[in-house]
Amino acid sequence: MNILEKIIARKKEEVSESKAIKSISALEKETFFDRKTISAAKALRNSKYPRIISEFKRKSPSKGIINDQVLPEIVTSDYVDAGAVALSVLTDQDFFGGSFADFLKARKANSGIPILRKDFIVDEYQLFEARAIGADMILLIAACLTPGEIVTLSKRAHDLGLEVLLEVHNEQELAASLGDTIDIVGVNNRNLKTFDTSIETSILLSEQIPDSFVKISESGLKDADTILRLYQHGYKGFLIGETFMRTANPGTALADLQKDLTQHRNINSLVL
Numbered sequence: 001m002n003i004l005e006k007i008i009a010r011k012k013e014e015v016s017e018s019k020a021i022k023s024i025s026a027l028e029k030e031t032f033f034d035r036k037t038i039s040a041a042k043a044l045r046n047s048k049y050p051r052i053i054s055e056f057k058r059k060s061p062s063k064g065i066i067n068d069q070v071l072p073e074i075v076t077s078d079y080v081d082a083g084a085v086a087l088s089v090l091t092d093q094d095f096f097g098g099s100f101a102d103f104l105k106a107r108k109a110n111s112g113i114p115i116l117r118k119d120f121i122v123d124e125y126q127l128f129e130a131r132a133i134g135a136d137m138i139l140l141i142a143a144c145l146t147p148g149e150i151v152t153l154s155k156r157a158h159d160l161g162l163e164v165l166l167e168v169h170n171e172q173e174l175a176a177s178l179g180d181t182i183d184i185v186g187v188n189n190r191n192l193k194t195f196d197t198s199i200e201t202s203i204l205l206s207e208q209i210p211d212s213f214v215k216i217s218e219s220g221l222k223d224a225d226t227i228l229r230l231y232q233h234g235y236k237g238f239l240i241g242e243t244f245m246r247t248a249n250p251g252t253a254l255a256d257l258q259k260d261l262t263q264h265r266n267i268n269s270l271v272l
């Protein structure tokens with residue numbers, strides 16, 4: 001089994017354990033369930049410059065521990081102050097050290113910004129969980145789901161008021177999975193089987209994603225040059241975790257990147 005297969009096998013067990021503990025009707029009674037969600041797609045579509053989706057990520061299968069010294073409520077508020085367009089908070093415990101507790105701390109500290117529940121969605125029960133913790137958006141990973149599952153899960157997500165980020169890594173996944181139930185297309189620069197990252201993946205796939213979709217580039221992003229290059233290929237948003245989380249002050253790392261982006265835009269006289 002490769003790591004992705006292991007993650008999905010464990011996730012399916014976890015979902016059946018959770019279903020036995022808490023029913024959907026119990027989730028529907030949680031505080032945030034009826035909260036009005038906020039659209040990340042709209043914010044990205046309307047933006048005239050590249051925008052950052054900042055991730056709270058404690059560890060990962062590719063890098064092990066990234067940062068276990070920081071608090072989600074502080075980091076995410078700092079991200080918002082530094083201009084993040086949306087937040088992404090890992091809720092997978094076993095492989096990423098995330099939790100609902102982290103997510104709820106981020107949600108309570110930041111009421112006015114869209115937050116992605118970053119996890120491996122394999123069952124519609126998890127959409128109800130996402131709603132209950134105050135998520136605005138969920139992730140569907142084409143490498144983990146059939147095209148039929150993507151349609152069913154994304155329709156159900158929309159019924160619940162959640163936006164759908166579809167993650168693809170190659171042309172086959174894109175051709176098989178893209179449909180009108182998708183709000184944002186994310187091209188993952190990381191190969192989830194080998195963990196290699198290459199921004200060429202985003203460049204290659206950019207041409208194949210119709211302009212009607214908001215597109216973002218994910219993983220392995222570190223600097224303003226790369227972001228501006230990808231922006232010129234039509235990417236409006238950039239999902240960044242490790243580059244920020246490696247530092248003692250992830251919010252300051254985002255603020256520094258935003259400064260670099262502004263400077264590079266001015267120096268290159270780009271019309272952004």
Ligand SMILES: O=C(O)c1ccccc1NCC(=O)[C@H](O)[C@H](O)COP(=O)(O)O
Nearest residue numbers: 060061062192218219220221240241242
């Ligand atoms: O990050 C990993 O090692 C990983 C391994 C297996 C499946 C998914 C993985 N990452 C999830 C992500 O999508 C990233 O957290 C996200 O794109 C941010 O990437 P980065 O900026 O490189 O932390």
